[in-house]
Amino acid sequence: MFQPLEPGSGPRVRVFLDDTPVDLPEGANLAAALLTAGFSPFRTTPVSGAPRLPFCMMGVCFDCLIEIDGIPNRQACLEQVRAGMRLRRQSGAANLEAAE
Amino acid sequence: MIDLAIIGAGPAGLAAAIEARALGLRVTLYDEQPGPGGQIYRDITRPRSDRSAAILGPDYLAGRPLAKAFLASGAGYQPRATVWRIAEDGLSFTAPEGGGDQAAARVLVATGAMERPFAVPGWTLPGVMTAGAAQIMLKTTGTAADGAVFVGTGPLLYLVACQYLDAGMTIAAILDTTTKGALLGAASHLPGALRRPGMLMKGLRMLRRLRRSGVPFHRGVTDVAFEGDQALSAVRWTSGGTAHRLECAHAFLHHGVIPNANMTMAARASHHWDKAQAAWVVDRDAEGRSSLPWLFVAGDGGGIAGAKAAALSGRIAARAIARDLDRGAPDSARLLRDYAAEVAIRPFLDRLYRPAPAFLAPQDDRTVICRCEEVTRGDLARAMQEGCPGPNQFKAFCRAGMGPCQGRMCGPTVVSIMSEISGRSPEDIGYYRIRMPVKPVTLAEVAGLPTERVDGRN
Ligand SMILES: Cc1cc2nc3c(=O)[nH]c(=O)nc-3n(C[C@H](O)[C@H](O)[C@H](O)COP(=O)(O)OP(=O)(O)OC[C@H]3O[C@@H](n4cnc5c(N)ncnc54)[C@H](O)[C@@H]3O)c2cc1C
Numbered sequence: 001m002f003q004p005l006e007p008g009s010g011p012r013v014r015v016f017l018d019d020t021p022v023d024l025p026e027g028a029n030l031a032a033a034l035l036t037a038g039f040s041p042f043r044t045t046p047v048s049g050a051p052r053l054p055f056c057m058m059g060v061c062f063d064c065l066i067e068i069d070g071i072p073n074r075q076a077c078l079e080q081v082r083a084g085m086r087l088r089r090q091s092g093a094a095n096l097e098a099a100e
Numbered sequence: 101m102i103d104l105a106i107i108g109a110g111p112a113g114l115a116a117a118i119e120a121r122a123l124g125l126r127v128t129l130y131d132e133q134p135g136p137g138g139q140i141y142r143d144i145t146r147p148r149s150d151r152s153a154a155i156l157g158p159d160y161l162a163g164r165p166l167a168k169a170f171l172a173s174g175a176g177y178q179p180r181a182t183v184w185r186i187a188e189d190g191l192s193f194t195a196p197e198g199g200g201d202q203a204a205a206r207v208l209v210a211t212g213a214m215e216r217p218f219a220v221p222g223w224t225l226p227g228v229m230t231a232g233a234a235q236i237m238l239k240t241t242g243t244a245a246d247g248a249v250f251v252g253t254g255p256l257l258y259l260v261a262c263q264y265l266d267a268g269m270t271i272a273a274i275l276d277t278t279t280k281g282a283l284l285g286a287a288s289h290l291p292g293a294l295r296r297p298g299m300l301m302k303g304l305r306m307l308r309r310l311r312r313s314g315v316p317f318h319r320g321v322t323d324v325a326f327e328g329d330q331a332l333s334a335v336r337w338t339s340g341g342t343a344h345r346l347e348c349a350h351a352f353l354h355h356g357v358i359p360n361a362n363m364t365m366a367a368r369a370s371h372h373w374d375k376a377q378a379a380w381v382v383d384r385d386a387e388g389r390s391s392l393p394w395l396f397v398a399g400d401g402g403g404i405a406g407a408k409a410a411a412l413s414g415r416i417a418a419r420a421i422a423r424d425l426d427r428g429a430p431d432s433a434r435l436l437r438d439y440a441a442e443v444a445i446r447p448f449l450d451r452l453y454r455p456a457p458a459f460l461a462p463q464d465d466r467t468v469i470c471r472c473e474e475v476t477r478g479d480l481a482r483a484m485q486e487g488c489p490g491p492n493q494f495k496a497f498c499r500a501g502m503g504p505c506q507g508r509m510c511g512p513t514v515v516s517i518m519s520e521i522s523g524r525s526p527e528d529i530g531y532y533r534i535r536m537p538v539k540p541v542t543l544a545e546v547a548g549l550p551t552e553r554v555d556g557r558n
C-alpha cells in the first residue's frame with residue numbers, strides 16, 4: 001500500500017469511483033491519489049482481462065487508462081484531481097481502438 | 101507564427117526557452133504535465149515541507165531556480181498539452197480546454213527519456229512498477245510503500261532506494277542485476293569518468309549507504325520473475341548460484357533510461373542504433389540540429405546525458421536556432437566545452453549499467469513483451485519461424501506495437517529478441533515505423549475540442 005509520509009494538510013474534494021464517493025487531495029496527480037486510496041485495478045486488459053495498475057507514472061505505458069466523466073482511455077497519470085470527477089474502471093471490452 | 105515551439109518542460113526545454121527569450125525569439129513551450137520540471141524536477145513548483153525537500157535532496161531542488169526563471173522569461177507556456185504532430189509548419193496539440201495548431205519556424209523536441217522496458221515474467225502484475233514511477237509517487241503526492249523490492253541496475257535505482265531510506269521506509273531487498281563483467285568492462289572508461297569525480301563519488305556513496313543499511317543486497321541477480329494471481333505476491337530470482345523466492349506486494353524495476361524517440365521517428369528524422377546505450381537515438385549535430393532543417397533536439401530525448409547536460413544542450417540549441425533565423429547569438433564554444441565535460445562520464449556509466457543480454461532479450465517464452473496486446477516472447481519466436489522478417493511485419497502477425505503505447509513498451513525488446521534469434525544486428529533489423537499522431541488522439545481532439553467536460557459540476 002502506498003501511504004502518505006506526512007499528514008495531508010491541503011483541501012480534499014469529493015470524486016466518484018464507480019459511483020462510490022471518495023475524498024482525494026485537490027489538484028493531486030490522479031493516478032497517485034487513486035493508488036494511495038487503494039483503487040485497484042485501474043483497468044483490465046482487452047486481450048485476457050488481466051488486471052493492471054499504473055506502471056510508469058509518466059505517460060508512456062498506458063496501463064493507467066480509466067474513464068473520466070464519461071470519456072474513456074484517459075491517462076490517469078497525466079490528470080489532476082478535480083471536484084466532482086466521475087471515474088470508472090475500464091474493463092477489457094472498452095474499445096481501445098477508439099483511442100488510436 | 102512564432103519563431104520556436106518547444107516540446108518538453110524538463111531541464112532541456114526550460115533552459116532552451118529561457119535562452120531563446122533572452123535572444124529575443126518568440127517562443128511557446130508545450131508539456132503534457134501540469135507544471136514545469138520534466139522527469140527529474142517533477143512537480144518542482146509545488147510548495148513542500150522541509151522533510152519532503154530533504155528526502156528528495158539538493159539535485160532535485162536545483163530545479164527550482166530553473167523553473168522560476170522559465171516562468172519569468174516571457175515564453176508562452178501550454179501545460180497539460182500533449183503534442184501529437186510536429187512538421188515543418190509547426191505542431192498540433194490537445195489540451196483540456198481545447199487543443200489546436202501552432203505555426204512555428206523551428207521546432208525543438210525536448211521530450212526526454214523513459215525507463216527501458218524490463219520484460220520479465222509477471223512484470224505486468226499490479227504491484228510491479230518502475231523505480232521512476234515510485235519516485236514520481238514521492239515527488240507528486242509524498243507517498244511511499246513499505247516492504248518493496250528494488251530490482252535492476254543504474255543510478256536512478258540506487259537514488260530512489262536511498263530516498264526511500266531517507267523517508268524511513270523499510271525495503272525488503274535490493275536485487276542488483278549489474279553484470280559481473282560490467283565493472284571490468286567499464287574500467288577502461290574510468291579516465292573519462294574521473295573528469296567528473298563528484299558524480300562518481302555520489303554514486304559510490306549511494307551504493308555504500310545501501311550496502312550498510314542492513315537491507316538485504318543481492319548481487320549478480322539473474323532470472324527475475326514475478327508471481328501473483330490478481331496482484332504481485334512474490335519475486336523469484338537466482339543469485340550466488342542459488343534460486344531465491346521472497347514474498348512482496350511491491351516491486352520497483354529499473355534498467356536505465358533510453359530516449360523517448362517516437363516523436364523524432366514520426367517526423368522521419370534520421371536515427372542510429374547507439375551500441376553503448378543499446379537504443380535507437382536521433383542523429384543530431386553538436387548544436388542539436390537533426391537531419392531535418394526545421395527540427396532540433398535537446399536533452400535526453402537525443403541520447404542519455406543527464407539533467408545538467410540536458411540544460412546545456414537546450415541553451416546550445418536555442419542559440420543555434422537564433423543564428424539560423426538570422427537573429428544572432430553569442431558563440432557557444434564555452435557551453436560546448438561544459439557539455440563535453442558533463443558527458444565525459446557517460447561511456448563509463450553506459451558500460452557499467454548496461455543490462456545483461458538475457459534481460460534485453462528475455463529467454464523465457466512466457467514473458468509478455470508487448471504489455472498492450474499481451475504478446476509474448478514465444479509469439480515472437482514463432483512468428484520468426486514462420487518467416488516474419490522484421491518489427492513492422494511482426495505488428496501484422498500479432499498486433500505487437502499497435503496498442504495505445506505505440507510500441508514504446510515493446511519496441512526495444514522486440515528489436516533485441518529479433519537480433520538475438522536471427523543473429524542480425526539491431527541496425528539491420530530497424531524499428532517500428534512510427535507515425536503521427538505520436539500519442540493516441542480522438543477525432544474530437546483532432547478537431548481541437550476540449551477533452552475535459554465543463555458542465556457546471558466543478
Ligand atoms: C521517471 C524518471 C525519473 C527520473 N529521475 C531522475 C532523477 O531523480 N535524477 C536524475 O539525475 N535523473 C533522473 N531521470 C533522468 C532524466 O532523463 C534526466 O535527468 C532529465 O530529466 C532529462 O531532462 P530532459 O529535459 O531531457 O527531459 P525530461 O525531464 O524527461 O522532460 C521531458 C518532458 O517532455 C514532456 N513530453 C514528452 N512527450 C510529450 C508530448 N508528446 N507532448 C507534450 N509533452 C511531452 C514530458 O511530459 C516531460 O515533462 C529520470 C528519468 C525518468 C524517466
Ligand code: FES
Nearest residue numbers: 057061062064077
Ligand atoms: S502509468 Fe504509464 S501511462 Fe500512466
